[in-house]
Amino acid sequence: MIFQTITNQDLPEIKCVLINHGNNDSSVGASSSNPMATESREDLACALRPEGAETIYEAATVQVDVAASITLQVLVSAPGNTSCLWVFKHSYLNCQPHFDLQNRGVFSMVILKMTETQAGEYRLLIQSAATNYTVLFTVSIRNTLLYTLRKPYFRKMENQDALVCISESVPEPTVEWVFCDSQSDRYDVRTALVTFSNIVDITLCKGESPAVVTKEESVLHELFGTDIRCCARNELGRECTKLFTIDLNQTPQTTPPQLFLKVGEPLWIRCKAIHVNHGFGLSWELENKALEEGSYFEMSTYSTNRTMIRILFAFVSSVGRNDTGYYTCSSSEHPSKSALVTILEKGFINVSKSNEDYEIDQYEEFCFSVRFKAYPQIRCTWTFSRKSFPCEQSGLDDGYSISKFCNHKHQPGQYIFHAENDDAQFTKEFTLNIRRKPQVLAEASASQASCSSDGYPIPSWTWKKCSDKSPNCTEEITEGIWNKKANKKVFGQWISSSTLNMSEAIKGFLVKCCAYNALGTSCETILLSSPGPFPSIQDNISFYATIGLCLPFIAVLTMLICHKYKKQFRYESQLQMVQVSGSLDNEYFYVDFREYEYDLKWEFPRENLEFGKNRMFRLFPSCGKILSECSLTHTCLAGKVLGSGAFGKVMNATAYGISKTGVSIQVAVKMLKEKADSSEREALMSELKMMTHLGSHENIVNLLGACTLSGPIYLIFEYCCYGDLLNYLRSKREKFHRTWTEIFKEHNFTSLHFGKNEDQFYFTDEIEYENQKRLEEEEDLNVLTFEDLLCFAYQVAKGMEFLEFKSCLHRDLAARNVLVTHGKVAKIADFGLARDIMSDSNYVIRGNARLPVKWMAPESLFEGIYTIKSDVWSYGILLWEIFSLGVNPYPGIPADANFYKLIQSGFKMDQPFYATEEIYFIMQSCWAFDSRKRPSFPNLTSFLGCQLADAEEAMYQNMDGRVSERPSVYQNRRPYSREVDLGLPSPQVHTEDS
Known part of the structure; x- marks a missing residue:
């Protein structure tokens, strides 16, 4: 075992600060970098605790006024690479460090509108390269006795038949009387501010008289309603007291109702x-003994149907343990009824403590539920993956409540229910497993092949040998297999693996590993290479001696190659704005944005950007249970990598307030690799400036903001949930229907009407059209139609029309660079920074660069000229990808010298399987060798708009045999002209009449 001693010299210099924003306005942002003008800063004097094995810094206790907004801040000198996590009670809160002007690491926790539930111990866990340490804050509410929200209580108004509801809360509360009509089961809430001499009329449920609120007491004169409650609320929350009622005219419950009170509280x-007999009476007994005189009073009134209504109140101003027992109400005309009153020294929470595991299908409706009995009323939260969710409660007839x-x-994963009141707290854990078919990943080394899967239930494994390197794999392998016991990952996924040790019998053969469970089977095929014989010891000595002599030369050569590679493969955006300098297509230059000013209105607070949660390491005891898969030396980042290349990457993130204050959305963030040089940073800033000048369009992945100050450069773009168009088309091949008529025939229905719920639709005789809703609901059907393919082609043309208008070239237009989001909206993207072109077979070495040669126009391929008309050629290839459902262009033809000869000879691909003659004509027009004969993007947009209209019209004809006058599904998003001129001879199949 190795023990490491941490000295004070190894520890960083830490400063703890309290920022009091001095404003109760909720508009105070969750950013310490944008403080209010009235904010104050206080040094909390962090000190190192001398005792204990953990390294803990403790700040001075923070005292805060109720409803104040504060920031707890830690400044760390020379932080280096750090990861962090805030912990409060049972919640793990986001920590996003940034750097200040003095290059100190800044870790902030913002608390808006302080309440009692937010008081307590806050821990900041920090992991650095040198050591790990904890910073401890204790936050309390100043003048706790003055800032309270107490449960309202009742008392009788002297000399009047009225009930007074009293609230003794600070800050000033608002009082609500809540009434219910038993027949409609509808609650009616009316509010009155509790201020001196303020009188408000309150309208009750139907059939009840108005109440009056006056001065500091809410007075209710009408006490014959079915259900009456009094509620008080202020900045601390809301507390209610129900007027506990026994109704002798209602059917008795099997178990007497139960009322809980704490010692000293009032009982009512x-x-x-x-009854029709006006002379009936009521009486109260406690444990068969009549109540003392003065502890009850009676009220009566006549109802509209000439019956007598009587109410008998039992009350104790301050209960003690002797007031516990069964209170029985008796009448000469009704059966007696009882209620159990239990007086407690302190509150409680009763609930089943056992943890619960659930298994559900991927689309199964399911809710966690906790059934509990508690007094006083609980405050609760649901937590998953360190995020807290609102907790709703509802009462049950048996005295229990449910959340x-x-x-x-x-x-899948672990869900936590946490409840607390003034006297007790409770935590219950649930585990959710999602049943799904296994997905297999395979890899091979010189000595073995391994496969892993994350399906649930835990899959079993089989290995098979394939004959003659063909996919026909039937011979089962039984020896040399080692199956690893399944491990459960952080987010509930079960990971199992199987390893096959290589033997002479399988060397050089294809083998197939298959994982299977009750939901299906998934397989991967691996080619096991056949290594040569092991070298002898003498050979090894000679080999290493040679390597030792050559090593200096290899190092120098590697440096030269790397330097040359950096010069050849310098990063620049695919999108480039051009300035035309002459009448010819090749008389242009790229606009240099390096000298342009960056508009700071696009700057977004770095701390409001969350790349998933930074998970801490298992050496933190409180985190080890949750974060068991994290290594001891690296930060585990939960943000999903959407793309990664030689110069940078694009990551999924959450941006708080980027579109609307208080609203978080998913975004895609483009960034450079950690060791980017100045030229790459300059190129990314140039791309940012270009995007700000470009503007936004529905069919472009739009820039939302950027982070350029005090840290790495982040470009924040729209997030497209369905990924790139190429893989989207491939994934929908089995769901493709050429027409909606095929779908109708498949279901044997005549016409389609969509329901409001997701994945719900039914068929009727009348079709109703709501444009955007229908588009989204067609998406939910999980089908792909010819109409959708037209729609994708149209939207990309619209996006390129916008780029053409902005004098912007794309230079790599392909289905892999088009993204798809909700509503089947297609958006053109730029993946130049985050695509690994070294391993992407679509990018072929041509001269000193790797180029997407199968998408390139001849003038770009052979002369290095890029124009908007060369983008039109690429658009034709993209059309071929769309209407082949994602087949690689020029199938079966390698990108070699023969391919270039074919392009020069005028070779064009055949018509793809799902394209019409009209669409294929468009492709051929885009592939005109003379760029001047290619259509413009406005021409393409108009033509495809007509194609969409024709397809829609044909759909209606197929549905009911006639063309009805219905609004176009695309009229809001796809304006088009029926008169189209591509600037080309029209094909026979598309005349003006058609």
Whole structure:
């Protein structure tokens, strides 16, 4: 074992600061970099605790006024690479460090509108390269006795038949009387501010009289309603007291109702009865003994149907343990009823403590639920993956309450229910497993092949040998297999693996590993290479001696190659704005944005950008259970990498307030690799400036903001949930229908009407059209039609029309560079920074660069000329990809010298399987060798608009045999002209009449 001693010299210099924003306005942002003008800063004097094995810094206790907004901040000198996590009670909160002007690491926790539930211990866990340490804050509310929200209580108004509801809360509360009509089961809430001499009329449920709120007490004169509650609310929350009622006219419950009170609280019970005999009476008994005189009073009134309504109140101003027992209300005309009153020294929470595991299907409706009994009322939260969700409670007839959580979005993992009141707290854990077919990943080394899968239930494994390197794999392999026991990852996924040790019998053969469970089977095929014989010892000595002599030369050569590679493969954006300098296509130059000023209105607070949660390491005891898969030396980043290349990457993130204050959205963030040089940073800034000048369009992946100050450069773009168009088309091949008529025939229905719920639709005789809703609901059907392919082609043409208008070239237009999001909206993207062209077979070495040769126009391929008309050629290739459902262009033809000869000879691909003659004509027009004969993008947009209209019209004719006058599904998003001129001879199949 190795023990490491941490000295004070190894520890960084830490400063703890309290920022008091001095404003109760909720508009205070969650950013310490944008403080209010009235904010104050206080040094909390962090000190190192001398005792204990953990390294803990403790700040001075923070005292905060109720409803104040504060920031807890830690400044760390020379932080280097760090990861962090805030911990409060049972929640793990986001930590996003940034750097200040003095290059110190800044870790902030913002608390808006302080409440009692937000008081407590906050821990900041920090992992650095040198050591790990914790910073501890204790936050309390100043003048706790003055800032309270107490449960309202009742008392009788002297000399009047009225009930007074009293609230003794600070800050000033608002009082609400809540009434219910038993027949409609509808609650009616009316509010009155509790201020001196303020009188407000309150309208009750139907059939009830108005109440009056006056001065500092809410007075209710009408006490014959079915359900009456009094609620008080202020900045701390809301507390309610129900007027406990026994109704002798209602059917008795199997178990007497139960009322809980704590010692010193007031007791009020209302016994209500109605009868035609006006002379009936009511009485109260406690454990078979009549209540003392003065502890009850009676009220009566006549109802509209000439019956008598009597109410008998039992009350105790301050209960003690002797007031516990069964309170029984008796009547000469009704059966007696009882209620159990239990007086407690302190509150409680009763609930089943056992943890619960659930298994559900991917689309199964399911809700977690906790059934509990508690007093006083609980405050609760649901937590998943360190995010907290609202907790709703509803009462049950048996005295219990229930809280349900349905917003799990079928994400497997551990869900936590936490409840607390003034006297008790409770935590219950749930595990959710999602049943799904296994997905297999395979890899091979010189001595073995390994496969892993994350399906659930835990899959079993089989290995098979394939004959003669063909995919026909039937011979089962039984020896040399080692199956690793399944491990459960952080987010609930079960990972199992199987390894095949290489033997002479399988060397050089294809083998197939298959994982299977009750939901299906998934396989991967691996070619096992046949290594040569092992060298002898003498050979090894000679080999290493040679390597030793050559090593200096190899090092120098490697440096030269790397330098040359950096010069050849300098990063620049695919999108380039051009300035035309002459009348010819090749008389242009790229606009240099390096000298342009960056508009700071695009700057977005770095701390409001969240790349998933930074998971801490297992050496933090409180995190080890949750974060068991994290290594001891690297930060585990939960943000998903959407693309990665030689110069940078694009990551999924959450941006808080980038589109609207208080609203978070998913975004894609483009960034450079960690060791980017100045020229690459300059290129990324040039791309940012170009995007700000470009503007936005529905069919472009739009820039939303950027982070350029005090840290690495981040470009924040729209996030497209369905990924790139190429893989989207390939994934939908089995779901493709050439027409909606095929779908109708498949279901044997005549016409289609969509329901409001996701994945719900039904068929009727009448079609209703709501443009955007229908588009989204067609998407939910999980089908792909010819109409969708036209729509994708149209949207890309619209996006390129916009780029053409802005004098912007794309230079790599392909289905892999088009993204798809909700509503089947296509958006043109730029993946130049985040595509690994070294391993992408679509990019072929041509001269000193790797180029997408199968998408390039002849003038770009042979002369290095890029124009908007060369983008038109690429668009024709993209059309071929769309209408082949993602087949690689020029199938079966390698990108070699023969391919270049074919292009020069005028070779064009055949018509793809799903294209019409009209669409194929468009492709051929785009592939005109003379760039001047290619159509413009406005021409293409108009033509495809007509194609969409024709397809829609044909759909209606097929559905009901006639063309009805219905609004176009595309009229809001796809304006088009019926008169189209591509500037080319029209094909026979598309005349003006057609």
